[in-house]
Amino acid sequence: MMARILKLLLALQLLLLAALALALLNVGRTRQGGLALLLAGAAVLLLRLFITANNFWFSWRAGSATPARYRPSPAARCRLFAGEFAATMLASSWSMAWPRLDSHLAPAASGPPVLLLHGYVCNRGYWSALSRRLAQAGVSHAAIDLEPLGAGIDAYAPLLRRAVDELCAASGHARVILVCHSMGGLAARAYLRSDGAARVARVITLGTPHHGTGLASFGAGLNARQMRRGSDWLAALAAAETPARRALFTSIFSHHDNIVAPQTSSWLADAKNLEFGAIGHVALGRHPRILACVLDEIALASAAERPAGAAVGA
Numbered sequence: 001m002m003a004r005i006l007k008l009l010l011a012l013q014l015l016l017l018a019a020l021a022l023a024l025l026n027v028g029r030t031r032q033g034g035l036a037l038l039l040a041g042a043a044v045l046l047l048r049l050f051i052t053a054n055n056f057w058f059s060w061r062a063g064s065a066t067p068a069r070y071r072p073s074p075a076a077r078c079r080l081f082a083g084e085f086a087a088t089m090l091a092s093s094w095s096m097a098w099p100r101l102d103s104h105l106a107p108a109a110s111g112p113p114v115l116l117l118h119g120y121v122c123n124r125g126y127w128s129a130l131s132r133r134l135a136q137a138g139v140s141h142a143a144i145d146l147e148p149l150g151a152g153i154d155a156y157a158p159l160l161r162r163a164v165d166e167l168c169a170a171s172g173h174a175r176v177i178l179v180c181h182s183m184g185g186l187a188a189r190a191y192l193r194s195d196g197a198a199r200v201a202r203v204i205t206l207g208t209p210h211h212g213t214g215l216a217s218f219g220a221g222l223n224a225r226q227m228r229r230g231s232d233w234l235a236a237l238a239a240a241e242t243p244a245r246r247a248l249f250t251s252i253f254s255h256h257d258n259i260v261a262p263q264t265s266s267w268l269a270d271a272k273n274l275e276f277g278a279i280g281h282v283a284l285g286r287h288p289r290i291l292a293c294v295l296d297e298i299a300l301a302s303a304a305e306r307p308a309g310a311a312v313g314a
Contacts, residue, residue, distance in 0.1 A: 001147055002123040006097040017044050052085045055215070055258045055281075062214035064262035070255045070277030077278070080256055083287065084280025091126055091282055099125030103142035104135050105170055111302025112201045113140035113171040115163055119182025119207075120223060121149060126181060129286035130294065137295060140171045146187060150221025153183065153190050153233070160191040164199050175201040177301050179294060181285055182207050182259065183223060185251075186237070193240050197248060202301035204250045204294055206284040207257050210234075211265040229265075246270035250297050252290060254279040 020043055072080060101124050105113075114134060116127040124143035134141045144163045146156045164176050178188045178200060185208025192200065209216070212229035219227070226233035252274045253266030259281035260266055267273050279287050 059258040059261040062261035064264040072278040087283040095128040096125035106138040109140045116143035117180040117184030152222040156187040157191045243270040
């Protein structure tokens with residue numbers, strides 16, 4: 001569903017580009033078709049830049065204080081914005097519009113397989129960069145689409161149940177590692193509330209608004225309402241969890257997340273919290289430092305799953 005929506009939006013942007021180019025030719029601003037197309041393309045690009053800048057503006061207004069050690073230099077701020085814009089453009093215009101990621105079973109995988117859960121208004125194509133890294137590392141993995149797009153987050157639990165069962169059966173492992181971006185982390189928590197943790201070795205969340213985000217007020221759907229700060233759904237979810245359940249989690253987040261605000265909403269008590277700076281929300285799924293961190297956490301969880309004395313690859 002999300003892929004079709006993104007393709008439609010891309011088609012609309014192309015129509016807008018053509019209309020702007022024709023308008024420039026007709027009003028006599030330029031008589032060169034190539035220049036008209038270039039100017040029209042720049043206008044469309046500026047619109048996309050404005051959307052990214054607007055997200056940073058709102059997240060800054062609702063944001064938490066940035067610890068001194070994570071405060072970026074002016075050059076790092078430029079890289080932060082450029083990296084987030086590039087990640088957003090690549091995800092929305094390519095990897096999620098034409099998702100190619102389904103599953104990968106590594107024949108010699110010694111650790112649990114990984115199930116990838118995307119965030120709000122995304123799809124499995126979000127994980128294209130991490131999927132390549134997992135395949136190179138010999139880690140079995142699969143990804144699913146959390147649909148319907150605007151459903152309540154609890155509605156995704158049956159999808160997770162089926163995906164977990166199928167991945168365990170295909171890989172021969174009894175448990176999986178869940179790697180989740182944004183809302184996907186809340187879907188994982190909802191699944192654990194309904195089904196328990198018997199099938200889950202570890203949950204790794206990236207930029208998940210565990211305590212809600214101010215920007216959810218601008219989103220559509222029940223899931224967006226559930227992600228608002230102070231929502232009853234988030235309170236009930238937290239009340240159902242014990243410190244032992246939270247100990248299954250690693251929460252990775254950035255103090256410059258431009259969607260989750262305040263950014264410390266990703267801090268989860270009794271979990272392992274790993275903080276970063278100068279990385280945007282969408283960029284979390286492809287930034288080299290984050291991908292390396294995720295692979296390290298998967299390796300630690302895989303080592304913990306092996307019987308005492310078992311050798312890697314045995």
